[in-house]
Amino acid sequence: MTTADTTPAPENHTFEADVAKLLHLMVHSVYSDKDVFLRELISNAADACEKLRYEAIANPALFGDDPKARITLLIDADNRRLTVEDNGIGMSRDEMIEALGTIARSGTKAFMDRIQAAQGGEGAQLIGQFGVGFYSAFMVADRVDVVSRRAGSEEATIWSSDGKGSYTVAPAAVDEAPARGTRVILHLMEDTASYTERYRLERIVKEQSGHVPVPISLVEKPGAEPQEIADGAALWVKPRSEITPEDYTDFYRSVAGQFDEPALTVHFRAEGRHEYTALAFVPGSTPFDLFDPDRHGRMKLYVKRVFITDEAELLPRYLRFVRGLVDSADLPLNVSREMIQESPLLAAIKKGVTSRVLSELEKLAQNDAEAYTKVWETFGPVLKEGLYEDFERRSTLLGLGRFKTTASGGGWRSLKDYVGSLKENQTAIYYVTGTDLARLEASPQLEGFRARSIEVLLLPDPVDSFWVTAGVDYEGKPFKSVTQGGADLAQIPLLEAQENTGAPATEAVTGFIQSVKTTLGEAVADVRASERLTESAVCLVASETGMDRQLERLLARAGQLTSAAKPVLEINPRHDLVVALANLGEDQQALREDAAHLLLDEARILDGELPADAKAFSQRLARVMRRCVP
Ligand code: ADP
Ligand code: MG
16 A cells, blocks of 8 residues: 555654553564454454444444445465455544544553553563554554545545654545545564464464454455455354354363363353353363463453453452353453453452352252262362352352262262261261372271261362361361361260270270370370271371371471471270280380380371381381291
């Protein structure tokens, strides 16, 4: 496009000071994601079509004989040019000067203040996240011409700039302007020439603008036929009755980057104080980034069908596996990341979508237990994070929880199931935490519970150690670790076959337990007879006030614990070995002492730990073994 044959000569204008600054920032943000320029130009084109549609309500003549909105991308690779054209409302000369020569939007102003305050790399990132409208064209073009004709007007104007501080405006020749609407011609820089590659453009459009409400076509080279690359129908805007499961699956795959079927689809429109549409999916399998330490969600935020960002936290972190989008009718299109995070509107949306996702999960659990179990198997460890992070929804989340227990035979039980089969006098929900199920099931601490047929939750995930200690209760029943404090088991009757396990310890055994305590001294907080054990000789538990031992281990490993509390060694007073040791003669003091240390090390090993002093342990073991080898 040249302006040589237009008369009169172009007028020169300088940009408003803010624009000049912005352009400078833009051009120097070399690391930013330049693709966003296309999103900005397409969203402007779509806006112009929407504005025309609105004005044509009062004045249908504006449509002329061309009522169907369209956006066209024209490639001219030979001249390194890319054109974005629409048949929308268009701009008059004055409107162009106003719209393209000044920064009218307060959002952009705030954004600029931010970006100037930000450190270099961060600023570039900000631009990448939020294109700043029309000017982003100068990230890829060293000259931009805008030719526009307002709907219903004869005159057309051409605006032109190199983005370096000034621009020109001049009347455009009739045959150089679109019949209606705006043509933005980008004279691409050498290093951005790849924006004339058809497949590249198609990919970017699908990714960023595939759901704008105006169809987008592409003209591969001058004179070629336009080919539609986006149909202008945003799936989430359609009523649910018109969307097939296949439509949802296709959309899920494109929005989530997954290749499976969604396990749950949540699609609703909120009306009233806040207007938004949400379309969210629970994936059918584990997304690759589920346990990334940043725990970011991937829900996309749209404003009026224009993609804004996928970094807005639209759901709490414990729902980060949910994929999809929220399309708000109330947010301004150009909002900076900070403004989004601080927006009360967004907080309201987050609340609404969270509640809805959880209630849909509840429904699934009720109506299709098998499908829900699968969701829990995949995402349970993440959902459980909500038990200590989201106080408000704790009881909902506890209701959604499914657990392996000593009574579940490998299957899953809800807390409702658990509470429904409490034993006589049982007042707590018992659990054991650890790192793997097999080891948990073998915990000696469980023996006394088994002997009374008391169900115990087996909690193998790291997160379990945290939520169980967050003061949680379910239907008034507190959670209690089987490895902590006295077990309160005496109140609960034993199964008949186990009657004798409750018998009191003999005097000799009581004396032995006392002597073990003397021998071990500072290594333990206490040594006592156990109600918990029926088969094993010993186990370690935390004191009544101490931290759960698994939690303590996790914190110690994370370097968050300076001194670990000492454990309590519990001894089974009815165990064969214990009774025999108790009956040893006075002259066997050395053996008793070795036995005391070995019992403690045995308990440590049962807990998945190492003996405190490996050398002393092996010497003692050798001494004791030597006695029984002839
Ligand atoms: P925003 O779209 O947020 O208003 P932009 O920088 O993208 O900010 O655009 C600035 C203004 O330029 C728009 O508000 C609009 O008035 C005008 N404009 C840009 N592109 C077009 C277009 N294709 N058709 C009509 N007006 C446009
Ligand atoms: Mg815009």
